[in-house]
Amino acid sequence: MIINHPLLGPRDAQEFTYLGDASLINRPYWLSENALREFHDYLYLRDNPAGKHRELWFHEQGDRSWLVVTRNTVTHEITKVELARDVAKARPKPEVLQ
Amino acid sequence: MRYSALRLIKESLTGHKGWRPQWRDPAPQSAYDYVIIGGGGHGLATAYYLAKEFGGARIAVLEKGWIGGGNVGRNTTIVRSNYLLDGNEPFYEMSLKMWENLEQDLNYNAMVSQRGILNLVHTDAQRDAARRRGNAMILNGSDAEHLDTDGVRAMYPFLNFDDARFPIKGGLLHRRGGTVRHDAVAWGYARGADMRGVDIIQNCEVTGFRIEGGKCLGVETSRGFIGAKKVGVSVAGNSSRVMALAGMRLPIESHVLQAFVSEGLKPFIPGVITYGAGHFYCSQSDKGGLVFGGDIDMYNSYAQRGNLPVVEDVIESGMSLIPALGRARLLRSWGGIMDMSMDGSPYIDKTHIDGLYFNGGWCYGGFKATPAAGYCFAHLLKTDRPHDIATAYRLDRFMTGHMIDEKGQGAQPNLH
Numbered sequence: 289m290i291i292n293h294p295l296l297g298p299r300d301a302q303e304f305t306y307l308g309d310a311s312l313i314n315r316p317y318w319l320s321e322n323a324l325r326e327f328h329d330y331l332y333l334r335d336n337p338a339g340k341h342r343e344l345w346f347h348e349q350g351d352r353s354w355l356v357v358t359r360n361t362v363t364h365e366i367t368k369v370e371l372a373r374d375v376a377k378a379r380p381k382p383e384v385l386q
Numbered sequence: 387m388r389y390s391a392l393r394l395i396k397e398s399l400t401g402h403k404g405w406r407p408q409w410r411d412p413a414p415q416s417a418y419d420y421v422i423i424g425g426g427g428h429g430l431a432t433a434y435y436l437a438k439e440f441g442g443a444r445i446a447v448l449e450k451g452w453i454g455g456g457n458v459g460r461n462t463t464i465v466r467s468n469y470l471l472d473g474n475e476p477f478y479e480m481s482l483k484m485w486e487n488l489e490q491d492l493n494y495n496a497m498v499s500q501r502g503i504l505n506l507v508h509t510d511a512q513r514d515a516a517r518r519r520g521n522a523m524i525l526n527g528s529d530a531e532h533l534d535t536d537g538v539r540a541m542y543p544f545l546n547f548d549d550a551r552f553p554i555k556g557g558l559l560h561r562r563g564g565t566v567r568h569d570a571v572a573w574g575y576a577r578g579a580d581m582r583g584v585d586i587i588q589n590c591e592v593t594g595f596r597i598e599g600g601k602c603l604g605v606e607t608s609r610g611f612i613g614a615k616k617v618g619v620s621v622a623g624n625s626s627r628v629m630a631l632a633g634m635r636l637p638i639e640s641h642v643l644q645a646f647v648s649e650g651l652k653p654f655i656p657g658v659i660t661y662g663a664g665h666f667y668c669s670q671s672d673k674g675g676l677v678f679g680g681d682i683d684m685y686n687s688y689a690q691r692g693n694l695p696v697v698e699d700v701i702e703s704g705m706s707l708i709p710a711l712g713r714a715r716l717l718r719s720w721g722g723i724m725d726m727s728m729d730g731s732p733y734i735d736k737t738h739i740d741g742l743y744f745n746g747g748w749c750y751g752g753f754k755a756t757p758a759a760g761y762c763f764a765h766l767l768k769t770d771r772p773h774d775i776a777t778a779y780r781l782d783r784f785m786t787g788h789m790i791d792e793k794g795q796g797a798q799p800n801l802h
């Protein structure tokens with residue numbers, strides 16, 4: 289597989305390591321009322337879809353940036369690659385922090 | 387029809403005209419007492435034990451393709467009882483004991499071959515870990531022996547003993563482990579279940595559940611609605627997809643694992659060898675092909691095929707352990723989708739929906755579990771209580787802190 293890195297252009301997927309579902313960016317707020325349940329779901333439960341999947345890849349043997357790759361888990365086709373920091377910054381903040 | 391030597395002789399003399407199909411091809415009825423989703427090893431074994439041991443009444447197995455087309459027909463056929471942790475080892479020991487008696491029980495030749503499994507060690511730390519594991523195995527009624535380098539050399543003189551980086555320092559030998567002809571397991575259980583009245587319905591994909599007031603009333607399928615008092619889901623790599631139809635999210639990711647077989651060679655590997663310094667394990671089939679595999683492809687996948695970098699990695703590891711491998715030609719490679727769980731251990735549990743039960747999360751090691759998983763799942767379906775030996779396989783164990791993490795890797799399914 290080739291991952292089209294937003295800064296470096298097309299790179300072999302072998303240069304990366306894989307973490308998993310990009311929802312791992314959305315760490316729950318530790319003071320929320322349901323923090324225990326939210327952290328459980330965050331850490332252990334997955335949508336695990338067959339088809340479009342947004343996932344975190346780390347460019348370990350490259351510029352060491354984290355990417356959010358949108359890939360089809362049935363065909364391995366990659367349709368979008370973003371810097372994880374851009375994705376993280378675009379999230380709404382939890383209410384308490386606003 | 388019972389199979390026997392006498393029967394074989396009789397058929398040979400009469401042109402083999404008397405053999406009958408091993409199971410019927412019934413149309414689905416409108417309702418059953420038990421519906422098992424998934425005609426893999428686990429689903430068929432569950433139906434078999436429900437019918438045979440637990441007096442289950444009307445039972446159906448629904449399979450979206452053909453039975454044996456999933457992981458039960460794609461694995462590398464290794465059966466063993468060499469786990470470390472209390473939640474696991476008694477279960478796998480029960481399974482191995484069931485394998486030892488399976489062919490007599492099923493009246494079916496599943497080619498159960500206890501040819502021994504040798505886990506190689508290459509460092510002092512690995513030797514310590516192997517000793518600890520061996521002791522845990524013995525404490526749970528399994529068998530384990532420690533071999534030094536000479537002991538390994540006597541069994542497998544052709545291994546690469548003096549590698550500068552990973553010399554072979556010995557191994558943990560599990561003599562009762564071995565291999566079983568994988569699709570014969572599916573066929574044997576299917577025939578046994580069918581003989582006891584189970585309807586095995588192929589080309590019947592489950593597309594939804596009918597759930598009312600927190601109770602599961604049956605399943606929607608490509609062949610219409612089928613009512614059921616209890617539904618057991620046993621769909622391996624498709625676990626998340628099927629349970630999503632019931633609105634559930636699981637502690638599972640699907641990953642692809644590849645396997646390989648070489649051209650047929652004269653016998654030279656009598657048992658199963660696993661490499662301790664890379665992801666590689668190998669045995670030789672009765673036809674002579676070297677059957678081997680290694681690591682999963684590392685990223686979520688529902689494609690029943692893998693990518694080339696892992697092929698290269700497996701073959702490199704193989705070459706560094708068995709240099710003679712380089713002379714053999716590869717015949718085939720394939721992939722299967724595995725239900726990788728969050729701690730590397732499986733689930734056999736009720737769900738929060740009345741009448742809906744789940745068996746899955748078997749990772750790359752569910753073939754060896756087939757008899758015990760079928761038995762314990764049938765027990766749960768019939769009695770609503772987990773079998774004593776499978777009480778640890780709860781879906782909520784991450785909430786309660788009772789993980790069964792053999793490798794201590796944490797919630798990172800691709801590392802288990």
Ligand SMILES: Cc1cc2nc3c(=O)[nH]c(=O)nc-3n(C[C@H](O)[C@H](O)[C@H](O)COP(=O)(O)OP(=O)(O)OC[C@H]3O[C@@H](n4cnc5c(N)ncnc54)[C@H](O)[C@@H]3O)c2cc1C
Nearest residue numbers: 424426427428450456457458461462464592722752753754
């Ligand atoms: C390459 C490879 C090597 C392996 N090596 C080993 C090994 O050496 N030792 C070991 O112990 N284990 C091994 N495993 C793991 C083992 O094969 C699996 O854990 C085990 O087979 C899973 O249980 P099963 O047989 O019931 O699965 P499957 O045979 O996959 O059965 C599940 C069935 O469910 C059906 N299904 C899915 N969705 C639906 C639906 N919606 N409706 C109806 N039916 C549906 C599928 O078509 C499939 O037939 C290996 C796996 C692979 C891929």
